[in-house]
Amino acid sequence: MGFPHKSHARETTVLSKHFGDSDAHTLGGWRNRGGYRALEQALTMEPAAIVQMVRDSGLRGRGGAGFPTGVKWSFMKPGDGRAHYLCCNADESEPGTFKDREIMRWTPHALVEGCAIGAYAIGAETAYVYIRGEFTEPLQRMTDAVREAYAEGILGKNALGSGKRIDVHVHKGAGAYICGEETALMNSLEGRRGNPRIKPPFPAVAGLFGQPTTINNVETLVAVPHIINNGAEWYKAMCFGNPKSTGTKLYSVCGNVRRPGNYEVVMGFPFKEFLYDLCGGPLPGRRFKAIIPGGSSVPIQTIAEAEATVMDYEGFVTGGTMLGSGGVICIDDAQCMVKQIARLARFYAHESCAQCTQCREGTAWTTKIMERIEAGEGTAADLDTLLEIADNMTATTICVLSDSCAVPVVSGIQKFRDEFEAHIAQHRCPFRPTSAAAAVAA
Amino acid sequence: MNAPPGGPSAGPRLAALERAPRADAHERDADYQPVFVGARRAELDEILTRYPTKMAALLPALWIVQEERGWVSEPAMAEVAAVLGLTPAYVKGVVTFYTMYHQHPVGKYFVQVCTTSPCNICGAEDVARAFLQETGATDLGATSPDGRFTVIEVECLGACGFATPVMINDEFLESVSADRVPSIVGVLK
Numbered sequence: 001m002g003f004p005h006k007s008h009a010r011e012t013t014v015l016s017k018h019f020g021d022s023d024a025h026t027l028g029g030w031r032n033r034g035g036y037r038a039l040e041q042a043l044t045m046e047p048a049a050i051v052q053m054v055r056d057s058g059l060r061g062r063g064g065a066g067f068p069t070g071v072k073w074s075f076m077k078p079g080d081g082r083a084h085y086l087c088c089n090a091d092e093s094e095p096g097t098f099k100d101r102e103i104m105r106w107t108p109h110a111l112v113e114g115c116a117i118g119a120y121a122i123g124a125e126t127a128y129v130y131i132r133g134e135f136t137e138p139l140q141r142m143t144d145a146v147r148e149a150y151a152e153g154i155l156g157k158n159a160l161g162s163g164k165r166i167d168v169h170v171h172k173g174a175g176a177y178i179c180g181e182e183t184a185l186m187n188s189l190e191g192r193r194g195n196p197r198i199k200p201p202f203p204a205v206a207g208l209f210g211q212p213t214t215i216n217n218v219e220t221l222v223a224v225p226h227i228i229n230n231g232a233e234w235y236k237a238m239c240f241g242n243p244k245s246t247g248t249k250l251y252s253v254c255g256n257v258r259r260p261g262n263y264e265v266v267m268g269f270p271f272k273e274f275l276y277d278l279c280g281g282p283l284p285g286r287r288f289k290a291i292i293p294g295g296s297s298v299p300i301q302t303i304a305e306a307e308a309t310v311m312d313y314e315g316f317v318t319g320g321t322m323l324g325s326g327g328v329i330c331i332d333d334a335q336c337m338v339k340q341i342a343r344l345a346r347f348y349a350h351e352s353c354a355q356c357t358q359c360r361e362g363t364a365w366t367t368k369i370m371e372r373i374e375a376g377e378g379t380a381a382d383l384d385t386l387l388e389i390a391d392n393m394t395a396t397t398i399c400v401l402s403d404s405c406a407v408p409v410v411s412g413i414q415k416f417r418d419e420f421e422a423h424i425a426q427h428r429c430p431f432r433p434t435s436a437a438a439a440v441a442a
Numbered sequence: 443m444n445a446p447p448g449g450p451s452a453g454p455r456l457a458a459l460e461r462a463p464r465a466d467a468h469e470r471d472a473d474y475q476p477v478f479v480g481a482r483r484a485e486l487d488e489i490l491t492r493y494p495t496k497m498a499a500l501l502p503a504l505w506i507v508q509e510e511r512g513w514v515s516e517p518a519m520a521e522v523a524a525v526l527g528l529t530p531a532y533v534k535g536v537v538t539f540y541t542m543y544h545q546h547p548v549g550k551y552f553v554q555v556c557t558t559s560p561c562n563i564c565g566a567e568d569v570a571r572a573f574l575q576e577t578g579a580t581d582l583g584a585t586s587p588d589g590r591f592t593v594i595e596v597e598c599l600g601a602c603g604f605a606t607p608v609m610i611n612d613e614f615l616e617s618v619s620a621d622r623v624p625s626i627v628g629v630l631k
Contacts, residue, residue, distance in 0.1 A: 083494070095558045095598040133505075133542045134599050136614045169492045174501055175541035177597065191500030191526075193539040209494050254560045254602035261603050296559060327602065329560050340559045347558050347597050353539075 002253075002261045003102065008278045012238065014248050015222055016264045019106045025141050027148040030109035036154060038225035042117045043162040047078060050121040054224060056232035058239075058246035063089055063180075063217030064295065064325045066313045075204035076122040076212050084124035085213040087189065088115050088221055090131040090138070091173055091180035094295035095347060096327025099250040099262050100218035104131070104138035107222070108145035114221030116159065116166045117228065122214050125165045130185050132173040142170050177351035181399050182215040184353065195353045196399035219250055240268025245312030249326050251293075253279050256286060256332035271309040271319070275330070286332040290416070294324020296344050297404035299411035300337075321411075336431035337416040338423050341408045342370035348405035359402035362393040366409060373420065376428040383413055383420060474517040477510050478503075478525050486525065496526045500536055504543055513544035541596070549585040549592035551630050553577070554609040555618075558598040564605035565620060570595055572623035573608075590631070 002008055003019040023029035030036070042050055055070025076084055088111065092100040104111055115127040131139050146168050149155045159166040171189055173179055179188045183197035186208045207213025227235050239246045245267040251274070254260045258280030265274065275281065275288065282288050291306040292298060299321040301309070309319030316323040331340065349363035366389055369382050390406035397403070413420060422430050478486055489502045503526060507518045514537055520530040537543045544552075555570040570593065574580060577591035585592045601607035604616035610630070618626065 092600045093598055096560050096602050098600050098602050098604070101600055132600065133540075134609060134614070136609075136612050167492075172501065172505060173540075174504070174543055176539065188501065189498060190495065191497035191528075191536065193536055209498075252603055254605065255563050260605070327560075329563075329602070331563060335563050340563060343557070343559045343562050350597055 002259055002263045002278060005259050005261050008263070010269075010273070010278060011264050012248050012266045013264050014226055014238075015103065015110075015219065015250055016262060019102055019262070021106065024107050025105065025109070025145065027109060027145070027152060030107070030113075034229070035109050035225075036113055036160070038228035039113050039116050039154070040160055042120060042228050043160055043164060047121045047123060050117065050228070053232050054121070054227060057227045057235035058232075058243065059220065059223055059227065059235065060245070060313065061217055062219035062223075062249065062326070064094065064297070066323060069216065069220055072204070072214060072216070073118070073122050075202070076124075076214055078123050080212070083126075083209070083211045084122055085208040085211055086115060086119040086122060086124045086127040087182075087185060087208060087213060087215040088118075088127060088129040088218060089180060089182065089185055089215050090129055090135070090142075090218050091177075091185060092135075092218070093132055093177040093180050093351075094297065094325045094327055095344070096252060096254055096292060096295045096329040097325040098252045098254070099326065101135055101138050102262050103218050103222055103250075104135070105141050108138070108141040109149070110222040110225065111142065111218055112145050112149050112155070112168055114224045115168050116155065117224050118214070118216060118221055119166050119168075120159075120164060124214070126167045126169070128169050128171050128189055128208075130171045130173060130179070130189060132179075133175050139170065139172055146170055176353075177347075178353045178399070178401060181401065184399070185215060186213065193353070195355050196401075198398055223247060238266045239312070240266060240310070242268055242310075242312050242314060244314060249311070249323070251311075251326045251328050253328045253330065255328075255330040256283055256288075256335065257281070257330040258283060265311065267312040268315065269311045271311050271315075272307040274311060275306065275328075279328075279330075282330070282332050286334055288330055289333045289335065290331040290337060292321075292329040292331070292408075293319075293326070294322050295327035296329065296347070297400075297407055298322040298324040299407055300415060302415050305415075334431070336374070336429055337412055337419045338370065338374050339429060339431070341412040342367065342374045344408045345370050345405055348401060352401060352405075356397040356402060358393045359397050359405070362389050362402060363405045365389055366393075366405060370409070373423050374429055376423060376426070378420070378424045380421075380424060382424070383417075387413060474515075474521070476521055477507050477518060478521065482506055482510065497528060500526060500528070500533065501540075504533075504537060508543060513547050549579075550590045551577075551592070551610050553591060553593040554596040554599075555593065556597070556599040556601075556605075556607050557595045560598070560602035561605045561607070566606040568620040569606045569608065569618055569623060572620040573627065576623050576627040591627075 018024035051073045059069045060066045119127040157165045176194045178184045179194040181196045184194040188194040203213040236246045251263045288303040291301045305320050345367040349367045352359045352363045354360040393402040393406045503522050519533040523530045523533045557566040573593045577586045579586040579593045599607045606618050608615045608618045
């Protein structure tokens with residue numbers, strides 16, 4: 001649903017159906033809503049059959065990379081005699097994204113169930129749910145749900161009487177965006193600084209504690225029980241015609257928009273109808289200027305690009321951006337693109353783990369230049385410098401935080417160059433009031 | 443033979459250092475009260491069963507310290523190290539990486555205002571300014587003269603559709619606008 005608003009008729013609420021229900025977070029409430037039937041069924045299936053079903057469904061990772069989930073699960077070799085681990089990435093920190101927190105606080109048992117099925121499918125007896133430390137309510141809800149599940153024998157050494165052990169542990173993060181990167185997450189879980197690792201080796205070969213590991217996003221895992229209950233064909237059918245992008249996606253809509261919230265639509269939905277009809281369009285008296293549709297690490301779209309975009313993995317790429325996490329940031333014509341890109345650069349500089357020179361130095365240097373331009377002290381040469389730094393930050397580092405900082409800079413200069421040039425020519429930010437009187441009038 | 447470093451009177455001091463065993467920081471601090479005793483020790487012991495290594499209990503152990511003491515001091519880091527079989531330096535290296543562990547005491551109410559772009563375009567900076575004004579903290583990162591409030595800006599809190607989110611200690615407030623700030627602070631004062 002466009003939660004906290006009422007569901008729009010054109011939404012398809014599968015994962016968000018129970019957002020806002022006062023008792024969906026309890027075990028009893030979840031069971032009343034059909035919960036744990038999927039886990040019961042899954043435990044009667046061969047793990048390989050579950051992996052195949054998820055493959056056939058076309059489910060792709062919902063954290064941002066969009067990797068086919070069934071394929072990722074198939075990398076975990078059964079019977080290798082090694083301990084396998086499932087990590088649920090609940091570190092949701094991508095600016096603009098706030099879907100996983102809602103899943104966890106309204107339907108924590110959905111995630112417990114998804115983790116249990118996923119663990120079983122990949123031959124893992126232990127799943128860790130890594131939740132960012134700031135998520136007070138989701139942490140409480142998930143901890144309570146896990147406790148209830150153990151008390152009822154859903155988790156533990158004899159899950160639902162199957163004879164299989166399934167353990168789920170909640171692990172609290174301590175404030176680090178980079179710990180949403182899968183290898184940094186594993187390092188953090190192990191009790192280390194959250195520095196990403198070089199790949200290969202890939203997690204399925206040597207991951208958590210050196211063992212075969214799968215890391216999945218919250219939204220990905222909560223789709224799994226629905227696939228078990230309704231079948232792969234049902235999930236695959238939820239698309240507007242592009243078979244590579246199936247199912248529903250939760251879009252977190254925020255910024256200068258009339259109805260911010262989480263909206264769930266089928267893959268392939270038209271972005272223009274989404275923005276203006278479902279989300280209510282811009283605030284009174286304003287117009288959309290720019291949209292960042294997938295969290296701050298995907299290219300900025302002009303509103304013209306966005307209005308022509310189809311909402312699926314391939315559609316967003318054709319529209320000059322990426323689906324990413326689905327965090328839709330709406331920016332209207334009263335905002336300064338330079339100021340916001342400077343603020344994003346500051347975000348990445350703050351969050352850089354500082355291992356790689358290009359990222360550590362590049363994010364800081366980019367921030368300084370961007371803030372100088374915003375303060376009216378920029379030069380034309382600064383734009384060339386920014387692009388050169390961005391080029392050196394792309395595809396050159398251990399992880400893609402570096403690339404992510406470059407993205408808004410490059411797409412911002414490319415698509416909103418006039419705003420940069422106005423700052424430089426006028427020696428000020430054109431969006432700031434020029435006098436106290438103007439500030440009062442604004 | 444060369445004179446020992448530190449001058450003529452240093453010889454006996456250096457010799458004394460070489461004889462004395464190196465004490466851990468938390469043992470040297472006579473006032474330090476251990477955290478991991480009684481119920482907290484039992485809690486840590488249960489947590490240790492969840493992981494194949496002791497080191498993996500480090501973040502959970504540090505959270506217990508901060509819950510007990512409000513911040514993570516160096517003696518506390520040394521105690522955690524001793525309990526988990528790590529070195530104090532290693533533990534400090536981990537503490538300093540994560541933003542949520544306080545390495546010095548903070549005001550009674552630690553106010554964290556998200557100002558990353560999605561909230562920034564919804565007036566988050568006005569919210570931060572309002573908190574500074576209402577609490578008397580005047581500067582970001584400084585503690586108010588009455589010691590009750592520290593206000594800082596933080597990065598994305600993951601509640602962008604409920605702009606502006608504000609954390610006060612562990613409490614997570616949503617949809618905070620500048621005009622709500624006086625009543626929020628008023629309740630805490």
